[in-house]
Amino acid sequence: MPEAPVAIVTGGASGIGAATVSALRGRGYRVGALDLSDRADADHAVAVDVSDGAAVTGAVAEIERRLGPIAALVTSAGHYEMAPVGEISVQAWRRMLRVHLGGFFNASRACLPGMLRRRSGAIVAVASELAVGGGEHDAHYAAAKGAILGLARSLAVEVAGSGVRVNVVAPGPTDTPLLAADSPWRAEDYLATLPLRRLTAPAEVARCVEYLVCDATFSTGDVVNVNAGAVI
Template sequence: MTDRPVALVTGGASGIGAAIVEALVARGFVTGCLDLRGSAAGAEHTVAVDVSDADAVASATEEVRSRLGPISAVVTCAGYYEMAAVTDISPESWRKMLRVHLGGLVNVARATLPDLIEQRGALVAVASELAIGGGDHDAHYAAAKGAILGVVRSLAVEVAAHGVRVNAVAPGPTDTPLLAADSPWRAPEYLDTLPLRRLATPPEVARCVEYLVCDGTFSVGDVVSVNSGAVI
């Protein structure tokens, strides 16, 4: 147990999630992490778990709670990305995309809401620019991320009276290993369409999450777009 506030971050072992863990630790949180792939640098305790498994998430959340204490901040960042034409997306691929992104958010929210209500805490979901603008060969990913925004807005209304703030960030393509070197999002012709002419960086996204967790006391159901001006 700790006398510091406790944050729970999913997908905190790499990329944007790792930057979020680092930012919250710097703000005084002791951080637990749920990640399928391994431990998160800076996190006090990591549990390897598939966020699409509701029972496993509930058990992992209880483990973090018993080790660190009541959870006052939650950030759902676990996910994955792939591109495919609609006609090439198998039924299983559709289901997996929804289970991981949408199911992951709902499973973690259900497991942590009692703590968040008690602590009058905050939940931030990482969505995507594609949830707002869509994208070529991105239908299943955009659908899953768009559903996240629907949950965030509805849950924000549901729990605001309990003092819990629920918001989202919607990053554009971000400079992480998730984007392969030959990704079309890294192509100069795409970058030239962005007002900033570059990808976002994980620390930039993490700073927006940090703001919503720590300082955005009047933000409820908001979606902060961190996308180099791709969607304005």
């Protein structure tokens, strides 16, 4: 009987990442989680800062030793804060790019060689509807997420002939710990502007990720918007 395929989920200890770990395990995957916390409910969890390329490479190698070759990668590690452009420090700007764009790049670079050798694999990056529409006081976050779209689409073209697929999900405001209780994205006046009148649930985003990993064998370079109608 063949061994179960292996997936890595960054940010797998909470929010969209945790929901994705659960969804993929439900589809028969053994899942390794990379997160600042090693308490993810995964088959193997490694505490790592995804902005540290060398650390990510080591963590991916550890998961491969424990679980086996990586068949799928989902990058959902995140960081969020709001600030007017004039109040964004250089440190804050760099951190946003390191976590989001750097995290996607580092994990992809670590997982791709094995996928390319096996001529099989699926990568899904979690971006944001702000990457498409922008947002007031969200310039550094939107820029980092927008850069993920460019990298993912370029990577999809680069590896299209190798059997590796690269896609993106772009959630709207999602009911995770990243959104503080007093976040304007939770305000009733904002929710009233959405066709579905509510935040997206992490499990709903995870189902879209699961689909792209497991079922959408025809899809690469695509962006799936999961945002309660915020971007139509």
